[in-house]
Amino acid sequence: MPLPRISQRLLLSISLLALLGACASPEERAAKRQLKLERQEQKAQRIVDRANDKKEQAVTDPVARQKFAPDELLRAFASCDSTMFKVAAQYKDELAAYWPIATKGDIGNILVPDRGSPDKHFASARNSLTMLNLPITGYFDEVMTLGTASSPNYWWGFFTPLSPRDTYRILSLRLPELKRLRADKDGAYVRLDRWDGNAWRRMSNPASFHGMPTDTAERVLIIDKSDQVAYPGTRIACSLQGPVPAATLQSLRPDLQ
Structure with missing residues (x-):
């Protein structure tokens, strides 16, 4: 044909x-x-x-600055170090539209009622907040000890109503460093650093992030399913676990001082 x-x-x-x-x-x-x-x-x-x-x-533009501040806060948060708390102070007036902000010098933090309480270490976000195109419902900041002989664990981060997979998909497009997170068998995305006495070393096997006691200081960035009824969906969390040296803790979490 x-x-x-x-x-x-x-x-x-x-x-x-x-x-x-x-x-x-x-x-x-x-x-x-x-x-x-x-x-x-x-x-x-x-x-x-x-x-x-x-x-x-x-x-320079107050309206643009208002929209820009939450994005900068989440970008800084992904480093799991002091950067986020410096950004919180820098944009304290703009971020106050979403959370109560406390500052001391060039360090700021989002206030929660009680870091040590299982039920009061949250702060709900106001005014339909989005950060890097991700809807955000709340912030958490928790200090907990898993036994009398263990070191405190420090957890802080954000809640979103989306699934872990969708959260990772959205954030990895805007934060290239998140592409280094590894998916585990439970559907979480994890980055694990271990303190060797002088510096943080990236680990390929994130085996300790579930909050189990550890003899080694670890820093974790994780995107996983939220276990909080008031904040269903996903938590995006930083964590410091194990015997973190005092000077290292102060450099990473200056807001605790």
Whole structure:
């Protein structure tokens, strides 16, 4: 059966383009590749420029700053160090629209009624908060001891009504460092660092993140299912577990001082 005329023309065009490409000299093909690379670089630079413009606007425009502050807080949180608490102080006025904020010098934190209480270490988010396009329902900040001989465990982070998988999908697009989290058999996404006496070392087997007593200081970033009835969905948590040296604890959680 003969091909329709339009199909014949399409095939002829494709064949002609392939022939022209095959006939191009190595120099011409290299020039085309270089041009394509330059266009990709220009596009990437435009994206960076737009992001920088938004950031600069957020510094001076109160409305933009209000929207920008929660995103910056969540970006800083992902490091599981003092950065988040410095950002909380920097944007204390804007973040006060969502939570009570306490500051001391250049350190700030979201206030919860009682870090040591199983029922009072939460603070609900106000005003339909989103952070990096993720809906956020609350914040938690807990200090707990799992036995008389164990060191305190420190947990802090956020709640979202989404599933762990959807939470990871959204955040990993906006926080490239989260792509280093490993999925475990329970559906959680985990990053585990272990203190070797001088520095934090990334571990490939996150075996201790469930809050079991450990003889080694560990720092965990985890996205897993929330176990709080008042905050169903997912928790995005940082944790310090085991015998964290006092100086290290102070550097990572200066808000505790």
